Every structure is written in C-alpha cells, then in structure tokens.
Amino acid sequence: MPNEFFDQARQPLIEGFIESLQNATGVKVLHRRHAAGIDRGVDLLLTMDTPDGNWDVAVEIKRAVYPRDIRDALEALQRYGAENAEKRNATTIIPMVIAEKISQGAREELKNSGAGYYDASGSLYFRHERWLINIDRPAAASARKTQRVPLFSGAKEMVVHALLHSKGEWFTGLELAERSETSVFTVSSVLQELELREWVESEGSGRLLRRRLCRARDLLDAWAEAWQQRKENRSNWYFFSSNPRQLLENLARKAPKSSSASWAFTGAIAANYLSPLLTQVDLAELETLPGTQAQLADALGLKPAEKGNNVVLIERSGAGMLFRRHDPHSGAWLASEFIQYLDLQDGRGRNAELATQLRHDILKV
Structure with missing residues (x-):
C-alpha cells in the first residue's frame, strides 16, 4: 500500500527534492518509481x-x-538496502529521508546514521564517497498547523513540575503520574508535546518504555516565562x-x-534561607491553599497593610503546592x-541575582 504521505499534496515536496539534488550535484535522475511500483520497503526509488x-536513492x-521517528525510517531503508542491493544494477543504494519538516535533532541523528535528508526549508544533506552536499536552513513550519498543548496550567503544570x-x-509514565499526582493520560499528553519539542527522550517500547528529561534548562525557562503571566x-x-x-x-x-x-x-525569603546571598530579606512570601488566607493570617497574628507590609499571602493549588518540605531547623515549610x-x-530588588545563585547551587539546571 502506498505511504499515506505519498499523494498529490506531497508532490511539490518530492519535486523540490529532486530539483535540489540535481542542481547541487549536477547529476541526472534517469527515472523514479513510487511505492506502488516497488517490491517492498520504501516510498520512492530514484536512479541517478x-x-x-x-546510483539508486x-x-x-x-x-x-x-x-523519535528516526529508528523506523532507518530500519525500513536499511532493510530495503540489504534485500535489494544484489538485485539492482546500481552499485550502491543511498538512504534518504524527505519531509515537510525535519527537526535539528533529527537532522543530526540522520547524519550520524549515514542517511541523507531534505525538507521543505530547502535543507539538503547528501553524502556518498567523494560527494558531500550540506545545505542547512532553519526547519520550515509544518504545512499543517497543529495546536500546541498548553503545558503551564492545571494538571499538566503538575507534570512539568x-x-x-x-x-x-x-x-x-506510571511513575511520573504518581509523582505528579495526576493521571497517566495527562502525563502522556505532556510527554508527547515535550518529545515534539525534543526536550524529552525515550528508550524501549510498550511496557518497557522509559523517558527522561534531557533539556531541563529549556523547560524551566519556558515555565518561568509563563509564570510571570499568571494571575493570583x-x-x-x-x-x-x-x-x-x-x-x-x-x-x-x-x-x-x-x-x-x-x-x-517561597520567593526571596525561602531562597535566601537555602542559598544565602542577601544580608536581609524584608518581605516574606507565603503560599497557601485557596480560601485559607484569612485563617493563616489569623494564626500568624498578621494585620492588613496596604503600605509598609512585610508579608504577602498568595493563594495557590496544583503545581505551586507540590514538593513542599518541612525544614526541621527553622520549623518552616518551604515551597519547592x-x-x-x-x-x-x-524583578524586585536583587531577586534576579538570588535566582541565578539558586539555579546554580540548588537547582543545578
């Protein structure tokens, strides 16, 4: 059965690939055969x-x-090469992957695996014997726009945390669901989005599938940007x-x-307690569950103060209240x-400096 992507809508991509390959190498494509005309294994076969x-491509x-998509594509190409090399008149079968979009990480993996690639941005990598073509352009946006999963709200934000x-x-996935106090479904949707962004990598399959966060810096930076827009x-x-x-x-x-x-x-008073930088922090920020501000204020003996305040109470739930821990020395509960x-x-006072030190000494991200 022809590959679902090989249809009239993909024809411009194929024509662009052939034109770029001929212009870059000066070779001539003698003929092409599509999936339906090939015994098995690949979507398109070019004889150059x-x-x-x-050569056959x-x-x-x-x-x-x-x-995450590289393995299956390479296995198909390698299988076809192994099964057909002796049948073909060409001395070599050269593997290529073409797509509307090939991410930077996927490009590197294809290069390392000895395969070439072409995508709609005009990027072309072709290497064989004395031939090397390397045209590298930013990956084109997908022709079919997709709705990105919002990561930094509700249960999904708990998974991020x-x-x-x-x-x-x-x-x-089950372990992460337990740690985040969310469902396996929520975990799966977040991980799918992060794999598309190449911030999470995986190994194994089925019940043995495991993942790990490989670009924590990018995830934390994105969360910090979204955090500044929240209303509390x-x-x-x-x-x-x-x-x-x-x-x-x-x-x-x-x-x-x-x-x-x-x-x-939370905030400066907690961060400075864990990673001392400032001589004194004159504002204590405390997070508390929704609807409990008045109760906590009464327990602490606080007085309302629009000016000259030294305490801020912030109502939160979900990700903001995960991973709190008790400090036995001070008797304080500290936010994650x-x-x-x-x-x-x-942007208050020297909080940016304190944030940098906390990230380096404690978060190590």
Missing part, C-alpha cells in the same frame, strides 16, 4: 546517472521528522518581628504545625525550590 556510475517520505524534580533520571490572589500584611533578620523563623514559630500544613515560604525560583522572576 553520475560520473561514478548509476531509496527515499522514506514523512510529514514531520523528530528524533514533577519532570523537573526527576533530575534527568529515567522514569515510566495576593494580599498584603504586616507582622511585628523584633529582629527583621529572623522574619522567617519568627513567622514559622506561630504558623500551624500540622504535618499536612497548607502553607509554605523550583517554585521559589519562579517567584524570584518578579
């Missing part, structure tokens, strides 16, 4: 007349190619502390001590280090 003899045609905490270790319910308060340098400790002494406490320090980092992106 070159000064070094006749075996072509796999795809819509878009990412690193758990991914960053995985520290580059291999995991199964915040309120300003004043807390009397005889020693401003002990603001975190003094608040922690009065805060609810439950093992399932619904609050945590990643949430602390995100809250430092507010």
Whole structure:
C-alpha cells in the first residue's frame, strides 16, 4: 500500500527534492518509481546517472521528522538496502529521508546514521564517497498547523513540575503520574508535546518504555516565562518581628504545625534561607491553599497593610503546592525550590541575582 504521505499534496515536496539534488550535484535522475511500483520497503526509488556510475536513492517520505521517528525510517531503508542491493544494477543504494519538516535533532541523528535528508526549508544533506552536499536552513513550519498543548496550567503544570524534580533520571509514565499526582493520560499528553519539542527522550517500547528529561534548562525557562503571566490572589500584611533578620523563623514559630500544613515560604525569603546571598530579606512570601488566607493570617497574628507590609499571602493549588518540605531547623515549610525560583522572576530588588545563585547551587539546571 502506498505511504499515506505519498499523494498529490506531497508532490511539490518530492519535486523540490529532486530539483535540489540535481542542481547541487549536477547529476541526472534517469527515472523514479513510487511505492506502488516497488517490491517492498520504501516510498520512492530514484536512479541517478553520475560520473561514478548509476546510483539508486531509496527515499522514506514523512510529514514531520523528530528524533523519535528516526529508528523506523532507518530500519525500513536499511532493510530495503540489504534485500535489494544484489538485485539492482546500481552499485550502491543511498538512504534518504524527505519531509515537510525535519527537526535539528533529527537532522543530526540522520547524519550520524549515514542517511541523507531534505525538507521543505530547502535543507539538503547528501553524502556518498567523494560527494558531500550540506545545505542547512532553519526547519520550515509544518504545512499543517497543529495546536500546541498548553503545558503551564492545571494538571499538566503538575507534570512539568514533577519532570523537573526527576533530575534527568529515567522514569515510566506510571511513575511520573504518581509523582505528579495526576493521571497517566495527562502525563502522556505532556510527554508527547515535550518529545515534539525534543526536550524529552525515550528508550524501549510498550511496557518497557522509559523517558527522561534531557533539556531541563529549556523547560524551566519556558515555565518561568509563563509564570510571570499568571494571575493570583495576593494580599498584603504586616507582622511585628523584633529582629527583621529572623522574619522567617519568627513567622514559622506561630504558623500551624500540622504535618499536612497548607502553607509554605517561597520567593526571596525561602531562597535566601537555602542559598544565602542577601544580608536581609524584608518581605516574606507565603503560599497557601485557596480560601485559607484569612485563617493563616489569623494564626500568624498578621494585620492588613496596604503600605509598609512585610508579608504577602498568595493563594495557590496544583503545581505551586507540590514538593513542599518541612525544614526541621527553622520549623518552616518551604515551597519547592523550583517554585521559589519562579517567584524570584518578579524583578524586585536583587531577586534576579538570588535566582541565578539558586539555579546554580540548588537547582543545578
């Protein structure tokens, strides 16, 4: 059966490939055969007349190619080459992959595997014996626009948070669902999107399929950008502390001590506690579950203060409340280090410096 991508809509892509190949090499394509006219294995077979003899170019045609797609394409090309090399008059069968879009990561993998490629951007890589053509252009946008999965809201954001905490270790979808307190379906949709972005890589298949986050820096940067656009319910308060340098400790002494406490320090006061940089932090940010601000303010003995406040209460749920931990020395609950980092992106005071240090010393991303 002909490949689903080999149809009239793909004809311009094939013609562009043949034209680019002939213009770059000066060779002539004697004839072509499509999938229906080939015994088995590839979508298109070109026979080329070159000064070094006749060559066959075996072509796999795809819509878009990412690193995860390389294995199947290469296996088809290698299988065809092995089964047909002796049958063909040509001395060599050269493997090629052409697509509307081939990502940068996929291009590198094809090169490393000894295969050529062409995509709609006009990029062409062809290497054989003394021949080398390497035209590299940014990957073209897919001709068929797709809706990108929103990653930084709701349950999907919880998966993102758990991914960053995985520290580059291999995991199964079920393990990630448990860590993120979400469903396997939610995990799957997030991982599919991240694989398209090439931020996650995989190994194995079926029940043995495992993945790991390979570009944590890109994921954290994207989350930080989205985090700045979020709208949250915040309120300003004043807390009397005889020693401003002990603001975190003094608040922690009065805060609810439950093992399932619904609050945590975040932002500069928490980050500076974990990775000291500033002599003093004069504002304590505490995250708390929606609807619990008044209860927490009462427990802490806070007074409303639109001006001169030194405490901010922030209502949060979901990803923002994941991975909180209790610090036995201060008695404080601390937000996840990643949430602390995100809250430092507010441009206030020296928070940018503190964020850089926290990322280097604690997050190591």
